[in-house]
Amino acid sequence: MTKVVVLVGSLRKESFSRKTAKALVKLTPELDFDFLDIGAVSYFNQDLEANPPADWVSFRERVAAADAVLFVTAEYNRSVPGVLKNAVDVASRPYGKGALLGKPAAIISTSIGAIGGFGANHHLRQSLAFLDMPTMEQPEAYIGHAGSLFDDDGNLTNDGTRDFLAKFGNAFAAFIRKNE
Amino acid sequence: MTKVVVLVGSLRKESFSRKTAKALVKLTPELDFDFLDIGAVSYFNQDLEANPPADWVSFRERVAAADAVLFVTAEYNRSVPGVLKNAVDVASRPYGKGALLGKPAAIISTSIGAIGGFGANHHLRQSLAFLDMPTMEQPEAYIGHAGSLFDDDGNLTNDGTRDFLAKFGNAFAAFIRKNE
Amino acid sequence: MTKVVVLVGSLRKESFSRKTAKALVKLTPELDFDFLDIGAVSYFNQDLEANPPADWVSFRERVAAADAVLFVTAEYNRSVPGVLKNAVDVASRPYGKGALLGKPAAIISTSIGAIGGFGANHHLRQSLAFLDMPTMEQPEAYIGHAGSLFDDDGNLTNDGTRDFLAKFGNAFAAFIRKNE
Amino acid sequence: MTKVVVLVGSLRKESFSRKTAKALVKLTPELDFDFLDIGAVSYFNQDLEANPPADWVSFRERVAAADAVLFVTAEYNRSVPGVLKNAVDVASRPYGKGALLGKPAAIISTSIGAIGGFGANHHLRQSLAFLDMPTMEQPEAYIGHAGSLFDDDGNLTNDGTRDFLAKFGNAFAAFIRKNE
Numbered sequence: 164m165t166k167v168v169v170l171v172g173s174l175r176k177e178s179f180s181r182k183t184a185k186a187l188v189k190l191t192p193e194l195d196f197d198f199l200d201i202g203a204v205s206y207f208n209q210d211l212e213a214n215p216p217a218d219w220v221s222f223r224e225r226v227a228a229a230d231a232v233l234f235v236t237a238e239y240n241r242s243v244p245g246v247l248k249n250a251v252d253v254a255s256r257p258y259g260k261g262a263l264l265g266k267p268a269a270i271i272s273t274s275i276g277a278i279g280g281f282g283a284n285h286h287l288r289q290s291l292a293f294l295d296m297p298t299m300e301q302p303e304a305y306i307g308h309a310g311s312l313f314d315d316d317g318n319l320t321n322d323g324t325r326d327f328l329a330k331f332g333n334a335f336a337a338f339i340r341k342n343e
Numbered sequence: 344m345t346k347v348v349v350l351v352g353s354l355r356k357e358s359f360s361r362k363t364a365k366a367l368v369k370l371t372p373e374l375d376f377d378f379l380d381i382g383a384v385s386y387f388n389q390d391l392e393a394n395p396p397a398d399w400v401s402f403r404e405r406v407a408a409a410d411a412v413l414f415v416t417a418e419y420n421r422s423v424p425g426v427l428k429n430a431v432d433v434a435s436r437p438y439g440k441g442a443l444l445g446k447p448a449a450i451i452s453t454s455i456g457a458i459g460g461f462g463a464n465h466h467l468r469q470s471l472a473f474l475d476m477p478t479m480e481q482p483e484a485y486i487g488h489a490g491s492l493f494d495d496d497g498n499l500t501n502d503g504t505r506d507f508l509a510k511f512g513n514a515f516a517a518f519i520r521k522n523e
Numbered sequence: 524m525t526k527v528v529v530l531v532g533s534l535r536k537e538s539f540s541r542k543t544a545k546a547l548v549k550l551t552p553e554l555d556f557d558f559l560d561i562g563a564v565s566y567f568n569q570d571l572e573a574n575p576p577a578d579w580v581s582f583r584e585r586v587a588a589a590d591a592v593l594f595v596t597a598e599y600n601r602s603v604p605g606v607l608k609n610a611v612d613v614a615s616r617p618y619g620k621g622a623l624l625g626k627p628a629a630i631i632s633t634s635i636g637a638i639g640g641f642g643a644n645h646h647l648r649q650s651l652a653f654l655d656m657p658t659m660e661q662p663e664a665y666i667g668h669a670g671s672l673f674d675d676d677g678n679l680t681n682d683g684t685r686d687f688l689a690k691f692g693n694a695f696a697a698f699i700r701k702n703e
Numbered sequence: 704m705t706k707v708v709v710l711v712g713s714l715r716k717e718s719f720s721r722k723t724a725k726a727l728v729k730l731t732p733e734l735d736f737d738f739l740d741i742g743a744v745s746y747f748n749q750d751l752e753a754n755p756p757a758d759w760v761s762f763r764e765r766v767a768a769a770d771a772v773l774f775v776t777a778e779y780n781r782s783v784p785g786v787l788k789n790a791v792d793v794a795s796r797p798y799g800k801g802a803l804l805g806k807p808a809a810i811i812s813t814s815i816g817a818i819g820g821f822g823a824n825h826h827l828r829q830s831l832a833f834l835d836m837p838t839m840e841q842p843e844a845y846i847g848h849a850g851s852l853f854d855d856d857g858n859l860t861n862d863g864t865r866d867f868l869a870k871f872g873n874a875f876a877a878f879i880r881k882n883e
Contacts, residue, residue, distance in 0.1 A: 174388035206382055206426040207419070208354035239387070240470035241645075243422070245429025246386040252419045252426075277667055281641040285601075285829055286466050290420035292828060295841040300832040307637055421825075457847055461821040465649055465781075472648060475661040480652040487817055534748035562746055566786040567779070568714035599747070599792045600830035602783070606746040606792075609785025646826050650780035 164195045165339055168229040172236025172247035172283070174202045177317070179309035180273045183328070184235040186319040187271070191332030194339075196233070199225055201250040212257060219253050226254045226262035231339045232296070235271045238283035248290070255294055267342040268296045269335045271304040279305025297342040304331055344375045345519055348409040352416025352427035352463070354382045357497070359489035360453045363508070364415040366499040367451070371512030374519075376413070379405055381430040392437060399433050406434045406442035411519045412476070415451045418463035428470070435474055447522040448476045449515045451484040459485025477522040484511055524555045525699055528589040532596025532607035532643070534562045537677070539669035540633045543688070544595040546679040547631070551692030554699075556593070559585055561610040572617060579613050586614045586622035591699045592656070595631045598643035608650070615654055627702040628656045629695045631664040639665025657702040664691055704735045705879055708769040712776025712787035712823070714742045717857070719849035720813045723868070724775040726859040727811070731872030734879075736773070739765055741790040752797060759793050766794045766802035771879045772836070775811045778823035788830070795834055807882040808836045809875045811844040819845025837882040844871055 169188075173180045188196045204222045211219075226232070236247055243251075255261040268291050272280025284305060291298045304327070306312070312321040319325050349368075353360045368376045384402045391399075406412070416427055423431075435441040448471050452460025464485060471478045484507070486492070492501040499505050529548075533540045548556045564582045571579075586592070596607055603611075615621040628651050632640025644665060651658045664687070666672070672681045679685050709728075713720045728736045744762045751759075766772070776787055783791075795801040808831050812820025824845060831838045844867070846852070852861045859865050 174386060175390050202386055202388070206354060207424070208382070210355050239428075239432045240435050241473040242428065242466055242470045244387070245425045245427070245432045247425070248419075248422065248428050249425025252424060255420050277637045277639065278641055278665060279638065281638055282469060282645070285642070285832075286422055286469070288828070288832060289462060289466070289825055290422045292825075292838075292840040293421040293843070297837070297840070298832075300837070301835040303833070305638060457817045458819065458821055458845060459817065461818055462825070465652075465822070468648070468652060469645055472645075472658075472660045473663070477657070477660070478652075480657070481655040483653070485818060534746060535750050562748070566714060566742055567784070568742070570715050599788075600795050601833040602788065602826055602830045604747070604792060605785045605787070605789025607785070608779075608782065608788050612779045612785045615780050642829060646782055646829070649822060649826070650782045653781040 165231065165336065166195045166197060166229045167231045167233050168226055169196050169198045169233045169235065170201055170247060170250055171198065172234065172244045174246060178237065179313070180235045180237050182313050182317045183271060183273055183306055183309065184233070185317065186325070187328045187332050190325065190329040191336065193336050194332065197225065197229060201246055204250050204253050206249055207252040207256065223254055223262045229266065230343065231267040232263065233269050233335065234287060235273065236280065236283050236287065238272060238274050238280035241282035242286045243283045251290055261294065263294050263296060265295050267339045269299040269338065271306060271331070273306040273309040275308065275310045277307045279307035281305055299335055299338045302331055302334060345411065345516065346375045346377060346409045347411045347413050348406055349376050349378045349413045349415065350381055350427060350430055351378065352414065352424045354426060358417065359493070360415045360417050362493050362497045363451060363453055363486055363489065364413070365497065366505070367508045367512050370505065370509040371516065373516050374512065377405065377409060381426055384430050384433050386429055387432040387436065402430070403434055403442045409446065410523065411447040412443065413449050413515070414467060415453070416460065416463050416467065418452060418454050418460035421462035422466045423463045431470055441474065443474050443476060445475050447519045449479040449518065451486060451511070453486040453489040455488065455490045457487045459487035461485055479515055479518045482511055482514060525591065525696065526555045526557060526589045527591045527593050528586055529556050529558045529593045529595065530561055530607060530610055531558065532594065532604045534606060538597065539673070540595045540597050542673050542677045543631060543633055543666055543669065544593070545677065546685070547688045547692050550685065550689040551696065553696050554692065557585065557589060561606055564610050564613050566609055567612040567616065582610070583614055583622045589626065590703065591627040592623065593629050593695065594647060595633065596640065596643050596647065598632060598634050598640035601642035602646045603643045611650055621654065623654050623656060625655050627699045629659040629698065631666060631691070633666040633669040635668065635670045637667045639667035641665055659695055659698045662691055662694060705771065705876065706735045706737060706769045707771045707773050708766055709736050709738045709773045709775065710741055710787060710790055711738065712774065712784045714786060718777065719853070720775045720777050722853050722857045723811060723813055723846055723849065724773070725857065726865070727868045727872050730865065730869040731876065733876050734872065737765065737769060741786055744790050744793050746789055747792040747796065763794055763802045769806065770883065771807040772803065773809050773875070774827060775813065776820065776823050776827065778812060778814050778820035781822035782826045783823045791830055801834065803834050803836060805835050807879045809839040809878065811846060811871070813846040813849040815848065815850045817847045819847035821845055839875055839878045842871055842874060
């Protein structure tokens with residue numbers, strides 16, 4: 164079964180990005196998702212590469228074991244949250260041999276406001292292009308007004324979003340098959 | 344004397360960004376620079392804001408005490424290093440009251456290759472625009488081939504770069520005065 | 524009286540960007556606005572610079588006569604409409620002496636959908652930074668759902684948008700004064 | 704034989720982008736290239752779509768007849784030249800049925816300076832993502848110092864660039880096969 168690591172770009176416990184990712188997982192049974200904890204990945208520092216920290220090693224192994232990568236992220240200051248970008252930086256190294264290199268990817272960005280994290284979404288694309296990761300282009304996923312889409316238990320209550328996420332997950336599965 | 348905090352976007356001890364920043368400091372005596380350690384700033388997590396970690400508090404205080412901010416950064420994966428973006432994220436909060444808000448800024452990006460970190464430079468600009476930070480536009484600073492500009496003691500050996508950094512520091516001082 | 528040229532990034536007669544610009548003009552009596560026709564500006568071609576077409580000359584003169592520039596633009600393909608970008612290209616030349624150089628600017632982007640032209644807005648910012656044009660950062664203006672804001676005569680019917688545009692025009696006037 | 708339309712982002716007769724494209728064509732015999740004249744494409748204007756100008760119709764037909772698209776472009780004001788963006792805008796419409804939709808693409812950016820048109824390259828990528836065009840990610844092509852690569856007859860004189868363009872053309876041919 165195709166394995167997809169999920170990197171959620173927010174550490175907040177009740178993160179709308181995580182809820183969005185969880186909702187997509189339920190709606191996409193044909194893929195096997197593995198949520199990684201990016202908060203446990205320490206900062207990239209080239210000086211440590213000769214003897215990498217245990218958290219880098221295990222994180223890179225989990226990424227390397229997957230067939231594809233799903234990013235579901237908040238937007239901080241009109242760009243990618245630092246904690247998520249650091250996870251990309253760690254998994255992109257060592258240079259030319261990183262675990263992310265060439266893996267198919269998809270991006271969902273979320274926000275409480277209307278814009279749906281467009282800035283984070285496209286800044287992340289620029290990094291994934293560098294890593295030669297085929298990144299699904301359509302459908303785009305800008306989940307705005309994320310604060311009004313879930314009930315108190317974190318279940319998706321918005322039908323339009325449910326339909327969209329099912330379609331997105333399905334398209335991603337097809338995209339992975341095409342780019343394997 | 345005008346006080347400028349310096350955020351260096353690389354944790355590597357022999358970082359070319361840090362060497363570039365140090366060279367600029369020597370060439371700009373009219374400004375008082377304060378180098379902050381972004382590697383000591385833990386990840387932003389909204390859940391911690393009610394009772395922020397000590398490292399956030401002290402970092403935010405140092406930023407708040409400054410008149411302006413200088414970013415000197417490497418480029419990781421065609422964008423801002425995660426560790427630097429996290430520092431921006433922490434110093435940008437709490438929302439609407441962050442220490443960075445409205446402070447004049449300048450950006451120098453560096454790389455070993457020819458392009459000089461253009462991707463990091465402009466992604467960072469997008470974040471600073473959101474934080475209402477007037478950011479110096481000209482001269483632009485893309486320091487390419489950074490591996491060939493310094494001697495073994497980290498001293499700048501390239502005359503063209505020295506002239507450029509002196510001009511840049513001088514322009515930044517004038518820019519801060521205009522935007523205070 | 525402070526003179527502002529307005530460049531509308533859409534040639535459509537009933538353009539929502541033009542309607543938005545017209546609404547802002549009514550709400551900002553302290554500025555004197557001059558709408559330029561970017562559809563009349565022929566393509567930039569370096570070969571013609573020695574003997575520039577009449578449309579370039581008159582367009583550049585109108586821009587040069589202004590104190591500031593307001594861009595109100597649609598988004599085409601997640602970026603700046605080609606016709607608007609060409610107007611910027613023509614007014615930016617000859618290199619180092621272009622009419623736009625250094626003039627204060629503001630950007631409003633519009634769209635029929637929710638996102639409000641974020642992609643066009645920030646791509647344009649990257650060009651204005653190169654032209655050393657101080658560009659107002661806050662308030663940002665992403666006018667989404669632009670199809671539902673006006674009546675059949677092109678009058679703004681949405682109170683929130685009216686308040687916002689009045690605030691934006693007022694902030695731009697102050698921004699121009701600060702950056703003159 | 705696989706047919707590739709070439710859109711050159713500069714109207715200058717001695718354009719380095721055109722010379723670069725011509726050099727690549729010679730080095731890539733397995734693809735059949737068709738150079739289109741974007742200077743002949745009039746501005747996109749939604750009002751004309753019901754009865755499109757002849758230049759739009761013929762341009763769209765030439766694009767539609769191709770299997771893939773190669774963009775070779777200068778950078779104007781740190782972004783895509785307006786004349787090239789307009790060609791994209793015209794070929795992207797009517798909405799949902801444009802001739803570019805879904806076609807594999809590659810981008811080469813050029814500049815006289817060191818940076819090689821990075822800003823134009825990545826802004827264009829954002830538009831192509833919207834048009835669901837799989838865009839080759841590696842190798843990236845930022846052709847800097849383009850003024851020193853050709854002799855008076857427009858022939859490529861730089862061996863490193865020749866090797867790179869041959870490799871790029873070859874990779875693009877493989878990329879098109881994979882994405883058909």
